[in-house]
Amino acid sequence: MTTTxxxxxxxxxxxxxxPGIRTTVFFKGCPLDCRWCHNPESRKCxxxxxxxxxxxxxRAFHDKETIGSVVTVRQVMTEIEKENIFYETSQGGVTFxxxxxxxxxxxxxSLADACRFQGIHVCLDTSGYCEPRLFKELIPKFDLxxxxxxxxxxxxxxxxxxxxNDDILTNLWALDSSGKDYIIRMPYIPGVNDSREAIDxxxxxxKQLTHRLKEIHFLPYHPLAKSKLKRMGxxxxxxxxxxxxxxxxxxxxxxxxxxxxxxxxxG
Numbered sequence: 001m002t003t004t005x006x007x008x009x010x011x012x013x014x015x016x017x018x019p020g021i022r023t024t025v026f027f028k029g030c031p032l033d034c035r036w037c038h039n040p041e042s043r044k045c046x047x048x049x050x051x052x053x054x055x056x057x058x059r060a061f062h063d064k065e066t067i068g069s070v071v072t073v074r075q076v077m078t079e080i081e082k083e084n085i086f087y088e089t090s091q092g093g094v095t096f097x098x099x100x101x102x103x104x105x106x107x108x109x110s111l112a113d114a115c116r117f118q119g120i121h122v123c124l125d126t127s128g129y130c131e132p133r134l135f136k137e138l139i140p141k142f143d144l145x146x147x148x149x150x151x152x153x154x155x156x157x158x159x160x161x162x163x164x165n166d167d168i169l170t171n172l173w174a175l176d177s178s179g180k181d182y183i184i185r186m187p188y189i190p191g192v193n194d195s196r197e198a199i200d201x202x203x204x205x206x207k208q209l210t211h212r213l214k215e216i217h218f219l220p221y222h223p224l225a226k227s228k229l230k231r232m233g234x235x236x237x238x239x240x241x242x243x244x245x246x247x248x249x250x251x252x253x254x255x256x257x258x259x260x261x262x263x264x265x266x267g
Contacts, residue, residue, distance in 0.1 A: 003072065003073050003106055003107050003110040004070050004071060004072050004073075004107065005027065005070070005071065005073075005076075005104045005106075005107030005108070005111075006027065006028045006029060006045065006046070006047070006068055006069070006070055006071075006104065007025055007026055007027055007028055007068070007069065007071055007076070008026050008027075008028040008041055008042060008067050008068045008069075008099070009025075009026040010023065010024070010025050010026070010076070010079050011023070011024040011026070012082075012083060013083075013086070014095065016266060016267035017095040017097060017123065017125060017146070017267055018092070018093065018095045018121075018123040018125075018144055018146065019091055019092060019093075019121075019144070020086075020087065020090035020091040020092025020093065020121075021083070021086040021087065021089075021090040021092040022087075022092045022093055022094060022095050022123070023079070023080050023083050023093075023094050023095070024094075024095045024096075024097050024125075025076060025080075025094065025095070025096050025097070025111070026039070026042065026097050026098055026099060027042075027096065027097070027098040027099045027100065027101040027103070027104055027107075027108070028041075028042055028044070028045065028046075028047075028067070028068040028098070028099050029042070029043070029044065029045035029046075029098070029099050029100065029103045029104065030042055030043050030098055030099045030100040030103065030127075031100060031103060031129050031163065032100070032127055032129060032161045032162060032163055033161060033162035033163075034150065034160065034161045034187075035160050035161075035192070035237040035238055036160075036187060036189050036192070036221055036225075036237075036238055037225060038222065038224055038225045039098075039099070039225070039228075040225055040228050040229055040232060040234055041067045041068075041228060041232065042098050042099035043099070044068075045103065046068065047066055047067065047068035047069060047070075048066070048067050048068060048232075049064045049065065049066055049067070050064070050065055050067055050228075050231045050232045051063070051064060051065075051231050052064070052065045052231065073107070073110045073111055073114055076111060077111070077114050077115075077118075080094055080115065080120065081118065084118075084120070087120055087121065091121070092121065093115070093120050093121025093122060093123060093143070094115050094120055094121070094122055094123065095122075095123040095124070095125055095146070096108060096111065096112070096122075096123070096124050096125065097125035097146075098125070098126075100126065100127055100129060100130075101124060101125075101126060102126055102127075102128075102129065102130040102134070102135070102138070103130075105130075105134055105138065108124075108138070109138060109141060112124075112138075112141040112142060113141065116141065121143050121144070122141065122142050122143050122144075123142065123143065123144040123145070123146060124138075124142045124144075124145050124146070125145075125146040125148075125185075126145065126146070126147060126148065127148045127150070127168065128147055128148065128167070128168040128171040128172060128175075129163065129165075129167060129168050130167065130171070131167065132167055132170045132171055132174065135167075135171040135174060135175075136171075136174050139174065139175060139178045139180060140178075140180075142180065143180075143181065144180070144181045144182065144183070145175060145180060145181070145182035145183070146182070146183050146185050146217075146267070147172060147175065147182050147183065147184055147185065148185050148186070148187070149168075149172070149184055149185070149186050149202065149205065150165075150186065150187055150193065151165065151192070151193050151198065152165075152198070152201035152202050152204075152205045153197075153198065153201055154166070156192075156193070156198070160189075160192055160193075169205075172209075173208075176209045176210065176211050176213070177211060178211075179211065181214055182213065182214065183213075183214050183215050183216070183217060184206065184209075184213060184215075184216045184217070185216075185217040185218075185219055185267070186202065186216070186217070186218055186219065187219045187221065188218045188219060188220045188221060188244065188249060188252075189221045189242075190221065190242050190243065190244055190245065191242060194248070194252075199252065199255075203256075203259075206261070213261075214262065215261060215262035215263065215264060216256055216261050216262070216263050216264070217263075217264045217265070217266065217267060218249065218252065218253065218263070218264075218265055218266075219266060219267060220244040220249060220265065220266070221238075221242060221244055222244075223238070223242070249265065253265060
């Protein structure tokens with residue numbers, strides 16, 4: 001277990017990243033540049049420093065915080081194994097998220113193997129953006145996939161994430177035919193992918209999936225990344241006044257439920 005990787009957080013007692021109580025390991029590094037990214041600290045494939053501000057007795061203090069650390073498989077497994085009792089009693093497990101875990105395939109594969117050896121349920125939260133041959137090799141190592149479909153349309157995917165979705169869709173077909181359980185998750189971004197056209201494109205895409213689709217999650221946009229972007233000196237590419245229309249989102253959920261899908265708002 002000497003393989004190393006770069007992570008930026010380990011979250012315990014998570015209930016939004018798969019079934020049961022889970023430990024979520026956040027990999028650092030992402031190939032996409034989504035305008036709405038709520039984890040901007042996950043993008044770079046290296047540790048980085050951000051400025052943190054504190055106030056005490058009316059005085060302001062500034063500190064630098066390092067985001068990201070290189071760890072071994074054994075170090076991560078030591079943290080994961082601390083929660084074994086909760087996985088067993090809640091039918092939970094471990095979720096690998098990010099960033100994009102597929103950017104570190106050797107580390108991801110070794111961690112998945114170590115978890116499965118311990119009998120721990122393993123989930124991969126992914127954009128699906130990677131070389132299809134590699135994705136096919138990794139599919140058998142996971143029990144469940146949380147698979148992001150940000151925009152079904154290729155040109156809009158390029159416009160809002162910086163990259164085409166060809167490999168993402170190719171990998172989705174491979175996952176669909178693999179027999180593995182998966183959940184489609186779509187970030188719900190007003191003005192980006194909430195139009196009638198975008199929703200109809202999503203419906204057409206889902207119609208082509210024939211095997212193990214369990215449910216659909218709509219993840220409403222929230223502006224929590226604004227403070228992070230400011231501290232990191234990064235541009236906020238989203239409209240500052242953007243707000244999710246709760247009624248419109250509720251109607252969308254009902255629309256998909258009527259066609260037979262199990263639908264959830266949030267992870």
